[in-house]
Amino acid sequence: MAALAALFFVAPLVGLVWRAPWSSLGRELASREVRDALSLSLLTSTVATAASAVFGIPLAWVLSRSEFPGRRLLRALTILPMVLPPVVGGVALLLAFGRNGLLGQWLDRAFGITVPFTTAAVVIAETFVAMPFFVLTVEAGFRSVDQRLEEAASTLGAVRWTVFRRVTLPLVRPSLAAGAVVCWARALGEFGATITFAGNFPGRTQTTPLKVYLLLESRPEAAIVLSLVLLAASLAVLLGLRDRWLGAV
Amino acid sequence: MKDVDALRDAMRRRGTVHRLSAAALAVSLASAGCGGGEDDRTAADAPRATITVFAAASLTESFTEIGRQFESSHRADVAFSFGASSSLAQQIANGAPADVLATADEQTMQRADDRVARSVTLFAHNRLAIAVRRGNPKTIGSLADLARPGVILVLCAPEVPCGRFGAQALSRAGVDVRPRSLEPDVKGVVSKLSLGEADAGIVYVTDVRAAAGQVEEVAIPPAHNVVARYAIAPLRDSGRSESAKAFVQSVLSPSGRAVLDRAGFQAP
Amino acid sequence: MAGSGVSAPAAGLDASVEVTVGALHLDVSLEVPPNEIVALLGPNGAGKTTLLRVLAGLEPLGRGRVLLDGDVLEDAGRVRLPPERRPIGMVFQEHLLFPHLSALDNVAFGLRSRGVSRAAARDRAADWLARMGLSDRCAARPHQLSGGQAQRVALARALAVEPRLLLLDEPLAALDASSRVEIRRQLAATLESFTGVQLLVTHEPLEAMALADRLIVLEEGRVVQAGSPAELGARPRSRYVADLVGVNLFRGRGVGNQVALPEGECLVVAEAAPGDVFAMVHPRAVSLHRQVPEGTPRNVWTGDVESLDVEGDRVRVRVRGRIPIVSEVTAAAVSDLDLGVGRRVWVSVKASSVSVYPA
Numbered sequence: 001m002a003a004l005a006a007l008f009f010v011a012p013l014v015g016l017v018w019r020a021p022w023s024s025l026g027r028e029l030a031s032r033e034v035r036d037a038l039s040l041s042l043l044t045s046t047v048a049t050a051a052s053a054v055f056g057i058p059l060a061w062v063l064s065r066s067e068f069p070g071r072r073l074l075r076a077l078t079i080l081p082m083v084l085p086p087v088v089g090g091v092a093l094l095l096a097f098g099r100n101g102l103l104g105q106w107l108d109r110a111f112g113i114t115v116p117f118t119t120a121a122v123v124i125a126e127t128f129v130a131m132p133f134f135v136l137t138v139e140a141g142f143r144s145v146d147q148r149l150e151e152a153a154s155t156l157g158a159v160r161w162t163v164f165r166r167v168t169l170p171l172v173r174p175s176l177a178a179g180a181v182v183c184w185a186r187a188l189g190e191f192g193a194t195i196t197f198a199g200n201f202p203g204r205t206q207t208t209p210l211k212v213y214l215l216l217e218s219r220p221e222a223a224i225v226l227s228l229v230l231l232a233a234s235l236a237v238l239l240g241l242r243d244r245w246l247g248a249v
Numbered sequence: 250m251k252d253v254d255a256l257r258d259a260m261r262r263r264g265t266v267h268r269l270s271a272a273a274l275a276v277s278l279a280s281a282g283c284g285g286g287e288d289d290r291t292a293a294d295a296p297r298a299t300i301t302v303f304a305a306a307s308l309t310e311s312f313t314e315i316g317r318q319f320e321s322s323h324r325a326d327v328a329f330s331f332g333a334s335s336s337l338a339q340q341i342a343n344g345a346p347a348d349v350l351a352t353a354d355e356q357t358m359q360r361a362d363d364r365v366a367r368s369v370t371l372f373a374h375n376r377l378a379i380a381v382r383r384g385n386p387k388t389i390g391s392l393a394d395l396a397r398p399g400v401i402l403v404l405c406a407p408e409v410p411c412g413r414f415g416a417q418a419l420s421r422a423g424v425d426v427r428p429r430s431l432e433p434d435v436k437g438v439v440s441k442l443s444l445g446e447a448d449a450g451i452v453y454v455t456d457v458r459a460a461a462g463q464v465e466e467v468a469i470p471p472a473h474n475v476v477a478r479y480a481i482a483p484l485r486d487s488g489r490s491e492s493a494k495a496f497v498q499s500v501l502s503p504s505g506r507a508v509l510d511r512a513g514f515q516a517p
Numbered sequence: 518m519a520g521s522g523v524s525a526p527a528a529g530l531d532a533s534v535e536v537t538v539g540a541l542h543l544d545v546s547l548e549v550p551p552n553e554i555v556a557l558l559g560p561n562g563a564g565k566t567t568l569l570r571v572l573a574g575l576e577p578l579g580r581g582r583v584l585l586d587g588d589v590l591e592d593a594g595r596v597r598l599p600p601e602r603r604p605i606g607m608v609f610q611e612h613l614l615f616p617h618l619s620a621l622d623n624v625a626f627g628l629r630s631r632g633v634s635r636a637a638a639r640d641r642a643a644d645w646l647a648r649m650g651l652s653d654r655c656a657a658r659p660h661q662l663s664g665g666q667a668q669r670v671a672l673a674r675a676l677a678v679e680p681r682l683l684l685l686d687e688p689l690a691a692l693d694a695s696s697r698v699e700i701r702r703q704l705a706a707t708l709e710s711f712t713g714v715q716l717l718v719t720h721e722p723l724e725a726m727a728l729a730d731r732l733i734v735l736e737e738g739r740v741v742q743a744g745s746p747a748e749l750g751a752r753p754r755s756r757y758v759a760d761l762v763g764v765n766l767f768r769g770r771g772v773g774n775q776v777a778l779p780e781g782e783c784l785v786v787a788e789a790a791p792g793d794v795f796a797m798v799h800p801r802a803v804s805l806h807r808q809v810p811e812g813t814p815r816n817v818w819t820g821d822v823e824s825l826d827v828e829g830d831r832v833r834v835r836v837r838g839r840i841p842i843v844s845e846v847t848a849a850a851v852s853d854l855d856l857g858v859g860r861r862v863w864v865s866v867k868a869s870s871v872s873v874y875p876a
Contacts, residue, residue: 091444094444094446098444098445098446099401099445099446100445116429116446117401117429117430117446146613148609148611148613149613149615149616151575151600151613152607152609152613152615153615153626153630154574154575154599154600154601155573155574155575155600155601155603155605155606155607155675156601156606156626156627156630156674156675156678157601157602157627157630157631157678158601158626158627158630159601159630160601162630166626166630167615170617171616171617173617195432195433195437196440198430199403199429199430199431199432199441200406200430200431200432200433201428201429201430201431202431205430206431210433213433214406214408214409214433215408216336216339217333217335217336217339217408217409217433218335218408220339
């Protein structure tokens with residue numbers, strides 16, 4: 001059974017490698033648009049992951065420790081982007097931040113800021129779909145921390161922030177790492193919400209998945225090459241993240 | 250790889266349009282919403298065949314209508330797969346099991362290559378039009394207006410025919426634009442307009458008609474306009490060549506012609 | 518101001534604690550001077566750990582006050598210092614060392630939390646570990662330490678912050694028997710030089726006797742008895758304490774030279790105190806005979822042997838009879854008397870062997 005599962009994952013990847021036009025690899029990769037798409041994707045997914053961490057850690061903390069009315073609702077809302085079809089997520093973002101959107105209107109009137117069609121929109125779309133993965137993982141991590149250790153720390157004189165920083169966070173480091181990886185991967189592969197909310201423009205909002213999709217129409221070999229590059233980049237990150245960061249302390 | 254299905258769904262027009270991912274590989278196509286399947290409501294002899302028609306996205310409404318007419322007058326059901334002409338042709342070249350291919354330009358038909366039976370027929374022309382937001386708040390009147398600062402313009406991506414043609418029209422008019430987004434297909438342009446995020450876009454006349462009520466049309470003068478030549482051909486080795494040919498005939502027939510006219514296509 | 522001089526604040530712990538946690542209602546007042554090890558004893562669920570947690574600030578007070586060396590740590594409803602602001606050190610049953618830090622960093626943790634520089638904190642931590650004989654384990658992680666070593670590091674960690682109140686919650690309970698004895702010795706030695714208030718919770722009477730100067734016995738949230746081990750041994754005031762010390766305890770009404778027991782029986786004693794009294798009989802003063810004993814013991818009855826517990830060369834014989842009692846005899850006596858479970862024996866207790874004191 002496990003072998004079948006492995007095959008299921010390996011076969012498409014082998015297919016990619018097999019059909020790759022190795023001879024024209026260099027030329028395809030050198031094209032400006034491909035490089036733009038790659039660097040944009042890497043930039044936006046990293047920023048989206050960082051944003052997910054900044055907002056996600058406090059959220060995960062609150063969800064794991066506090067008891068307050070509406071906590072279950074908050075948790076459901078946090079997970080919602082995971083079950084929503086990404087395009088629907090994109091439409092929702094437009095309704096919130098678009099020109100006529102709830103918040104978008106105010107941003108436009110007060111600051112002259114429009115969000116759609118910008119690189120920021122890409123980051124927002126990616127964060128929207130990827131953050132729930134981070135929050136869920138880290139919340140589970142916080143729950144598994146032995147709170148008696150936190151009590152011990154406070155008896156030693158550590159104020160709450162110190163306890164969080166020097167005891168709780170280090171203890172959830174594996175969850176933080178795992179959550180960040182899953183979040184980053186999801187952000188990197190995001191397509192539906194991005195195209196709907198941010199549109200597609202080379203160098204500004206054309207992420208690698210969008211570029212691959214379009215290349216499939218015109219130059220499939222280039223699409224394969226680009227897919228391979230993305231695959232290689234992802235593998236590099238996953239392999240670089242050692243077991244010990246993801247596993248036990 | 251990508252959730253293009255959902256992408257399509259979100260841009261669903263009224264009616265029971267059933268469209269499939271253009272980027273999906275051959276595997277998923279065979280299961281594309283089979284319209285009828287086996288059905289022995291006609292004479293007690295041979296069961297109804299189902300033919301699969303791959304057609305350009307802009308043919309969605311009209312072909313669906315023609316398909317309905319076809320099903321009621323022939324002993325065959327039609328299953329459609331609508332999408333960008335180029336990826337459909339690609340899929341067929343990769344071996345997708347289709348019986349008929351209809352593309353939005355002749356060039357793309359050639360991609361399907363040797364799968365195409367010799368009888369390729371040009372069956373319709375489509376022209377471009379400027380689509381604007383309901384109410385035309387930026388008072389767009391011509392291609393030149395699209396270059397005005399403050400106008401949020403959305404075009405089709407250059408990789409798809411609509412995008413190529415749009416670029417041609419703009420260069421014929423000598424207009425330099427800075428679009429905010431290059432959508433992978435016309436439906437993307439239309440949805441950005443109907444959601445109010447963009448002010449104008451360049452799509453086919455048929456798309457504007459299909460989205461009546463959500464967007465308004467601003468004509469492009471013939472001098473600048475580009476004609477898209479739609480081609481249709483039955484495919485070889487389909488095993489249902491009779492039904493396939495019959496469908497092509499249906500499209501070319503007067504009633505098929507009428508449907509196309511209503512949608513905004515011009516005769517070739 | 519009058520010239521009588523300002524009196525120094527009362528040193529030590531002065532606490533009156535009233536709190537309800539779940540089914541337990543704790544109502545305890547205690548005064549513990551510094552330099553004295555006080556052991557909190559009691560059966561499970563008595564409230565010992567709860568009391569410690571309240572003193573540490575980990576649980577809030579319902580009613581009452583906690584003062585340490587004259588400083589108010591908590592005054593129910595008005596003041597409540599959180600644990601990090603109390604000058605306390607706590608040692609837990611499961612060491613609770615931080616798994617991601619080395620032994621050295623664990624010990625240095627409290628110091629660093631209080632603002633001591635990293636280098637200085639580590640120096641002092643190293644000193645403490647040396648004092649515990651663990652210099653070679655400075656870099657080890659908690660999971661690499663044995664139970665005894667870990668608990669010593671935990672003790673060093675609590676002491677490094679130089680607390681004025683040291684709370685130890687069953688520090689030896691999680692250790693295996695052999696480590697327990699050794700660590701207990703080390704604990705005693707280390708606490709010798711500690712000058713603050715020390716409160717040790719344990720349910721092991723031997724441990725309490727060995728380590729503590731004074732015992733406080735808690736049962737069902739209340740103090741039932743407090744005193745030195747000797748006092749407790751001489752005059753236990755509850756079944757639990759009596760079992761702890763290992764003596765027979767009866768409660769009844771003193772009438773003349775007898776103590777009337779609840780079931781209608783009587784014990785003849787040498788000197789009765791009137792009113793509600795305890796009557797204590799040491800098991801060694803309970804004699805067992807095969808036949809009716811001769812001589813003048815005033816308390817004689819028959820009974821059946823319920824159980825025999827061998828403890829070294831002595832045997833504790835539980836006899837069921839009109840007054841259930843435990844006798845302690847030599848192993849030799851057991852065979853002489855041919856004692857076995859179910860055997861009928863005669864029990865005798867001299868009147869003078871019964872210690873009577875007011876309840």
